[in-house]
Amino acid sequence: MLSSIKAEFKKLFTIRSTYLFVLLALIIVGIFGFYGEGFKDSASLVQTLHQKHGGPFIGFAGSSFVAGTIEQMGHFIALFGGIIALLLITHEYRYNTITYTLTASNSRTKSLVAKLSAGFGFVTIYSILLTFYGLGMIFLGLHFSHNVLPHQHISYLTYAGKILYHSEGYALAALLFGTLIRNQVGAFAALLIIPSAVEGLLSLILRHDSVYLPFTALAQVIQVGSRTPPTVNEAPTGYLSPAKGALTFLIYIVIGWIVAWYLFLRRDATKLD
Amino acid sequence: MIQAKDLKKEFSDKVAVDSLSFNIETGKVTGFLGPNGAGKSTTMRLMLGLDNGGGTTTYDDKPLHNYGRPSQVVGILLEAKAFHPTRTARRHLSILATAGNVPKGRVDEVLDIVGLKDVANSKPGKFSLGMSQRLGIAAAILGEPKYLILDEPANGLDPEGIVWLRNFLRDYATRDRGVFISSHLLSEMNQLADNVVVIGRGKLIADDSIDKIISGAGSAVFVRVSNLAALQKVLDKAKFSYKPSGKGLLVESAKSDEIGKLAHAAKLTVLELAPQTASLEEAFLELTEGAEEFAASAPEAKNAK
Numbered sequence: 001m002l003s004s005i006k007a008e009f010k011k012l013f014t015i016r017s018t019y020l021f022v023l024l025a026l027i028i029v030g031i032f033g034f035y036g037e038g039f040k041d042s043a044s045l046v047q048t049l050h051q052k053h054g055g056p057f058i059g060f061a062g063s064s065f066v067a068g069t070i071e072q073m074g075h076f077i078a079l080f081g082g083i084i085a086l087l088l089i090t091h092e093y094r095y096n097t098i099t100y101t102l103t104a105s106n107s108r109t110k111s112l113v114a115k116l117s118a119g120f121g122f123v124t125i126y127s128i129l130l131t132f133y134g135l136g137m138i139f140l141g142l143h144f145s146h147n148v149l150p151h152q153h154i155s156y157l158t159y160a161g162k163i164l165y166h167s168e169g170y171a172l173a174a175l176l177f178g179t180l181i182r183n184q185v186g187a188f189a190a191l192l193i194i195p196s197a198v199e200g201l202l203s204l205i206l207r208h209d210s211v212y213l214p215f216t217a218l219a220q221v222i223q224v225g226s227r228t229p230p231t232v233n234e235a236p237t238g239y240l241s242p243a244k245g246a247l248t249f250l251i252y253i254v255i256g257w258i259v260a261w262y263l264f265l266r267r268d269a270t271k272l273d
Numbered sequence: 274m275i276q277a278k279d280l281k282k283e284f285s286d287k288v289a290v291d292s293l294s295f296n297i298e299t300g301k302v303t304g305f306l307g308p309n310g311a312g313k314s315t316t317m318r319l320m321l322g323l324d325n326g327g328g329t330t331t332y333d334d335k336p337l338h339n340y341g342r343p344s345q346v347v348g349i350l351l352e353a354k355a356f357h358p359t360r361t362a363r364r365h366l367s368i369l370a371t372a373g374n375v376p377k378g379r380v381d382e383v384l385d386i387v388g389l390k391d392v393a394n395s396k397p398g399k400f401s402l403g404m405s406q407r408l409g410i411a412a413a414i415l416g417e418p419k420y421l422i423l424d425e426p427a428n429g430l431d432p433e434g435i436v437w438l439r440n441f442l443r444d445y446a447t448r449d450r451g452v453f454i455s456s457h458l459l460s461e462m463n464q465l466a467d468n469v470v471v472i473g474r475g476k477l478i479a480d481d482s483i484d485k486i487i488s489g490a491g492s493a494v495f496v497r498v499s500n501l502a503a504l505q506k507v508l509d510k511a512k513f514s515y516k517p518s519g520k521g522l523l524v525e526s527a528k529s530d531e532i533g534k535l536a537h538a539a540k541l542t543v544l545e546l547a548p549q550t551a552s553l554e555e556a557f558l559e560l561t562e563g564a565e566e567f568a569a570s571a572p573e574a575k576n577a578k
Contacts, residue, residue: 007372014364015357082288098356103321104372108339228444271322 008118038141220245281327304466348413358398402429497521
């Protein structure tokens, strides 16, 4: 089992796409953190706070600026982590290496668990590193902008945990799409379209109940952050606490994986059926 | 011994493998023949548990999943290009070695065996079909398995590669290991295999030694004597069927000593007596006649249009 997990990690680190998507994540999170938030948006915030309160800043106004930024970065981090995880499984079908993977182990379940473990482990390390890298870039942007923000309330562990949950959720969903669809283009399309376009369209019908859609629920884990629950008018897609959002998504992902596991055991290894 | 028992596989529109049973013995190379679409690849996948279907396959009396390290029991080559195109050949094998608990040093050994040492750090996406086959063979033998299951491993190999593959597989089998190999190169199979399993439309047609399959396809004897008319009378009397062939006769389903004795008894001077053995190709065509899934129309028919 351990050897299968090691092999899966090797698969991740011996192809270009892993490095390419990590690099893209670093660039986007870096630009977003350093320039978009740390350098530019902090200036707008300082200006707004000066107009509203004059200086020095009082109370909690603007104190969640960095925390909110981390939460927004969570979407980029999760997306690229999900793509890397998805490729871990779809490459096997695209290049037919699944035949080697399945015959190296005496159980298909072990092969699947090894793949999930590697995807999960990689996304854990990747997400934590990217989160702290993003934070560093925000502070670097603030440093160069010379903007002085109000005292920031940052619970590092809480935000790292939320981003980690969000990223792992996304990665598990990506692996699920890969396992179910077994086609790289199809799984890619599902990962990119379902969370945004499909759930977006469904939210027009479901309105406030759309928070119970899987990816909308998952987004609640990082979107609400330190905000107080909004009123119905403020939140057109409804509101779930981070814990409830996490639980809602968990139910979907567990059911999805039970189905995927069953199909992984029952289906032919290659897509000839 | 590998024992495949009652293998079955149905797709939505057809039966791909139909109650197929055969054995693969150690110490021998067993060829796997059949027309296109006969179900050879599907059978191999069923034997490896890659396809879900009916029947069982045991390796030394145990199913493959009962072994802790299946890749050390059976090595496979099902598709030449089964690798990530940008992952180097060495890394590809290194991953398989890790997954199969094979010592790292074995990777370079097998690269050397298959002649890919010089391109070990190249990306196999640009490998020719022959080089890809060699990489596939390297992957198959990585764990030094007792059995090899190879689907068309000679495809794309150059003549030197084919000779190398033949010698390698024969040597592999002599070390109390079993090799199961499918191929369309019948002349090659004739030189390589000891036994042959022939299937058509998913059903077993023949499972025997090459010699028996060829002899079963019908042997003939070419005979030329001083008095052809007299010989015809003798053959008619002995109820042999024959047809003219050059300056002699081709006697069907006969052995040369039988014809020689008949000619001697009739006091005919035998000028030429030669057994005509069918080739594996002829035997194969005879065995699989009517079992082709995708038979091409005859050239005459095309011309007639």
